[in-house]
Amino acid sequence: DVKVTQSSRYLVKRTGEKVFLECVQDMDHENMFWYRQDPGLGLRLIYFSYDVKMKEKGDIPEGYSVSREKKERFSLILESASTNQTSMYLCASSLQGTYYEQYFGPGTRLTVT
Amino acid sequence: AQRVTQPEKLLSVFKGAPVELKCNYSYSGSPELFWYVQYSRQRLQLLLRHISRESIKGFTADLNKGETSFHLKKPFAQEEDSAMYYCALGTGGSYIPTFGRGTSLIVHP
Numbered sequence: 150d151v152k153v154t155q156s157s158r159y160l161v162k163r164t165g166e167k168v169f170l171e172c173v174q175d176m177d178h179e180n181m182f183w184y185r186q187d188p189g190l191g192l193r194l195i196y197f198s199y200d201v202k203m204k205e206k207g208d209i210p211e212g213y214s215v216s217r218e219k220k221e222r223f224s225l226i227l228e229s230a231s232t233n234q235t236s237m238y239l240c241a242s243s244l245q246g247t248y249y250e251q252y253f254g255p256g257t258r259l260t261v262t
Numbered sequence: 263a264q265r266v267t268q269p270e271k272l273l274s275v276f277k278g279a280p281v282e283l284k285c286n287y288s289y290s291g292s293p294e295l296f297w298y299v300q301y302s303r304q305r306l307q308l309l310l311r312h313i314s315r316e317s318i319k320g321f322t323a324d325l326n327k328g329e330t331s332f333h334l335k336k337p338f339a340q341e342e343d344s345a346m347y348y349c350a351l352g353t354g355g356s357y358i359p360t361f362g363r364g365t366s367l368i369v370h371p
Contacts (some may be wrong), residue, residue, distance in 0.1 A: 153305075180357055189271065191348065191363035192306075199357055207358070239306060249294055249352035249359040253306040 152176070153254040155240050161260045168227040170257050172240030178252070179245040181223035183207075183215065186237040186256070195238075198223055199245075230261045264289040266351045268362035275339050276370050283334040283365045285323075285349030294352035295325055295332040296359065301345045309334075309347070319343070339369045 156171035172181065182197040184207075194207030196215040204215050212234060216224045223242075227234055237258050241251040265288045275281050287293060295312040310318045312325040312332060323334045332349060346366050350359040 182358070189363065192361040194358060197358060241306075243357075248357045249296055249350060250308055250311065251298075251359065252308075255305045 153240055153242055153252050155238075155254040155257050157257050158255060159258045159260075161262065162227075162230050163262055164231060166227075166230050166261075168230050168259065168261075170225040170227075170238055170240075170259070172223045172225070172242075172254055173221050174223075174240075174242040174252070175221065176242070176244075176252070177220065178242035179220070180243045180248060181217065182241040182243075182251065183213075183223065183225045184239040184241065185209065186239050192239065195225065227259075230259075232261050235259060235261045264293075264351055264353050264360050266349050266360050266362035268347075268349055268365045270365045271363070272366045272368070274368045274370065277341055278338050281336050281339040281343070281367065281369075283347050283349075283367060285332045285334065285362060287330050287332065287349075287351045287360075289330075289351060289353055291353060291355075293325070293327075294354070295323070296350040296352070297321070297323055297332075297334050298348040298350060298361075299345050300348070301342075306348070339367075341369045341371055343367060344369045 153174045183195040184192045198217040240254040267286045297309040299309040300306040349362040
């Protein structure tokens with residue numbers, strides 16, 4: 150079974166703080182993704198990575214950055230958290246060649262106060 | 263650009279009733295279609311893929327290229343089917359699936 154884990158289930162941060170969300174997958178997947186999940190808006194892609202040190206912007210990259218130094222780990226960074234970044238953050242991974250069959254982590258519910 | 267439309271935000275049915283969650287897509291090429299499901303307090307997971315033509319948990323979905331649809335159906339809904347369902351489209355030219363906004367299915371006892 151593919152396991153995608155995220156560092157925290159719940160996180161509360163203050164406006165202006167730098168926030169790190171970590172994601173680790175254990176199945177040697179090439180592709181990794183970060184999404185926001187908001188009611189009524191569905192899943193919105195923030196960033197994705199198709200290889201170590203490679204990253205591509207998704208639909209809503211503003212206010213976020215990412216890091217992928219190792220194949221199994223993909224980090225999402227909120228440089229200066231704002232209240233409109235309060236959301237559920239989902240990490241996912243997929244194999245090269247079966248890009249659309251994504252395996253998701255449990256999510257991190259981030260609240261910025 | 264490709265798009266996935268799930269016209270219903272919420273679908274409410276009684277146990278034993280048939281259920282159909284609608285998904286329409288826009289893409290001129292050969293699509294790959296998927297349904298994902300998220301049960302309460304669980305992670306989002308793949309439910310089924312059109313290419314497999316499979317039935318999972320009693321759900322089926324048929325790709326209709328003429329109507330550009332991939333509706334998810336189940337003849338007799340169960341309470342445990344209550345969840346958020348997302349339709350997703352793959353277009354072959356991108357690593358990234360396009361997700362619909364999701365439909366929340368509630369099955370009442």
